[in-house]
Amino acid sequence: xxxxxxxxxxxxxxxxxxxxxxxxxxxxxxxxxxxxxxxxxxxxxxxxxxxxxxxxxxxxxxxxxxxxxxxxxxxxx
Amino acid sequence: xxxxxxxxxxxxxxxxxxxxxxxxxxxxxxxxxxxxxxxxxxxxxxxxxxxxxxxxxxxxxxxxxxxxxxxxxxxxxxxxxxxxxxxxxxxxxxxxxxxxxxxxxxxxxxxxxxxxxxxxxxxxxxxxxxxxxxxxxxxxxxxxxxxxxxxxxxxxxxxxxxxxxxxxxxxxxxxxxxxxxxxxxxxxxxxxxxxxxxxxxxxxxxxxxxxxxxxxxxxxxxxxxxxxxxxxxxxxxxxxxxxxxxxxxxxxxxxxxxxxxxxxxxxxxxxxxxxxxxxxxxxxxxxxxxxxxxxxxxxxxxxxxxxxxxxxxxxxxxxxxxxxxxxxxxxxxxxxxxxxxxxxxxxxxxxxxxxxxxxxxxxxxxxxxxxxxxxxxxxxxxxxxxxxxxxxxxxxxxxxxxxxxxxxxxxxxxxxxxxxxxxxxxxxxxxxxxxxxxxxxxxxxxxxxx
Numbered sequence: 001x002x003x004x005x006x007x008x009x010x011x012x013x014x015x016x017x018x019x020x021x022x023x024x025x026x027x028x029x030x031x032x033x034x035x036x037x038x039x040x041x042x043x044x045x046x047x048x049x050x051x052x053x054x055x056x057x058x059x060x061x062x063x064x065x066x067x068x069x070x071x072x073x074x075x076x077x
Numbered sequence: 078x079x080x081x082x083x084x085x086x087x088x089x090x091x092x093x094x095x096x097x098x099x100x101x102x103x104x105x106x107x108x109x110x111x112x113x114x115x116x117x118x119x120x121x122x123x124x125x126x127x128x129x130x131x132x133x134x135x136x137x138x139x140x141x142x143x144x145x146x147x148x149x150x151x152x153x154x155x156x157x158x159x160x161x162x163x164x165x166x167x168x169x170x171x172x173x174x175x176x177x178x179x180x181x182x183x184x185x186x187x188x189x190x191x192x193x194x195x196x197x198x199x200x201x202x203x204x205x206x207x208x209x210x211x212x213x214x215x216x217x218x219x220x221x222x223x224x225x226x227x228x229x230x231x232x233x234x235x236x237x238x239x240x241x242x243x244x245x246x247x248x249x250x251x252x253x254x255x256x257x258x259x260x261x262x263x264x265x266x267x268x269x270x271x272x273x274x275x276x277x278x279x280x281x282x283x284x285x286x287x288x289x290x291x292x293x294x295x296x297x298x299x300x301x302x303x304x305x306x307x308x309x310x311x312x313x314x315x316x317x318x319x320x321x322x323x324x325x326x327x328x329x330x331x332x333x334x335x336x337x338x339x340x341x342x343x344x345x346x347x348x349x350x351x352x353x354x355x356x357x358x359x360x361x362x363x364x365x366x367x368x369x370x371x372x373x374x375x376x377x378x379x380x381x382x383x384x385x386x387x388x389x390x391x392x393x394x395x396x397x398x399x400x401x402x403x404x405x406x407x408x409x410x411x412x413x414x415x416x417x418x419x420x421x422x423x424x425x426x427x428x429x430x431x432x433x434x435x436x437x438x439x440x441x442x443x444x445x446x447x448x449x450x451x452x453x454x455x456x457x458x459x460x461x462x463x464x465x466x467x468x469x470x471x472x473x474x475x476x477x478x479x480x481x482x483x484x485x486x487x488x489x490x491x492x493x494x495x496x497x498x499x500x501x502x503x504x505x506x507x508x509x510x511x512x513x514x515x516x517x518x519x520x521x522x523x524x525x526x527x
Binding site: 020 | 430431436467
């Protein structure tokens, strides 16, 4: 609650995926290629590093676009 | 029937946390009764040896918390594969707002392991004591012993539960489908909640939200048996055997090319070579040992024989203790062919929920099979490159650790059997590749399968 500043900078925002609900639609990798790649079967491989602030908005778009709501962003405010 | 007086001297000592086992320095702790008598311990025999349930040693509102402290100081780590500190898990479950549930995991889905079966057969009340004590420690309303459906042990345990009286928490048996991943902690919780025996995504982890939404402690039955001893004899006694990072004894399942395959109890820190000697020594010339079960790692023999069974030593050697199963591969066996077979089995045991597991494991199994069959020339190199790439990207991407174990096994095979990889790829497969399986998988009608 007391760390909105860090959230705005994106310092501790991380992408995660629910591997069970993910159906390899691949929209996330289209929308955020800087942080998300796809394996040979079409499933996302996420960058282990935090989401940098300049990509936070696009990360939110990718999360919102996931048809199965499998992609999530944690630690962002 | 032997009547147990209300306050034996034993119980009084237990109240001080100072009860002493018959022989405090014996390497036999969990199996002491079996080693002495050759008979499974019924309730009377169990209580003659260990005294009554030591709940009175942890009285009052602070008692459960004190018991957790004792387990924490013992350094006991889980015996179900992950090796997580038991005291920390108890603390996490007890910290939840709702009343927890305890699951004693006796499913033993790992084909290379037989130790839980042996323990539940010869010392069921030690496990039940552990489940009750864990439930007491975290304030649980119920303890459930999870076993495979159709396992005759279910009747053994139901009879053992019926023989007990005065337990502060109700005990029952739940029968779980006999699948490799069905005994993963979140799969047990999912099965008890919905009837679906497949793992679920984390978070939430079972300690946060498990059976009926309650914080759920899932501990391996051997872990709970050790806990029952720690609660009686104290953390200092527990640490008299084993090492600082891996205290106590452990049950080890030894199979493969040894003269006396079976389940043994050894102090942690015993070397792999010493364990193999205990199991009668080499039945023929040896080549390698698979440590930790089918999701474990190969180590070469004889050089790996000096490695000690502790979490730290095995980690330094690129392996992990897992469920402390050792499968010994003779020189007249093909480690690659064995690994490819096990990978095909593990691929078939995927719950088929997570893409990297449901597509990745069959792909790895197929690549390994191609290597074994000697994919010739440049195509062989391409197969190896592709396999290497696949082994890089799968780890950590499933809801459970099943794909990680399969990747660990395949990676270690490429490392330990590197010479064989080159031979197979150059069209000179070893003569043993076509031989009978040395590592049995369920469904095999192989001789020597247990």
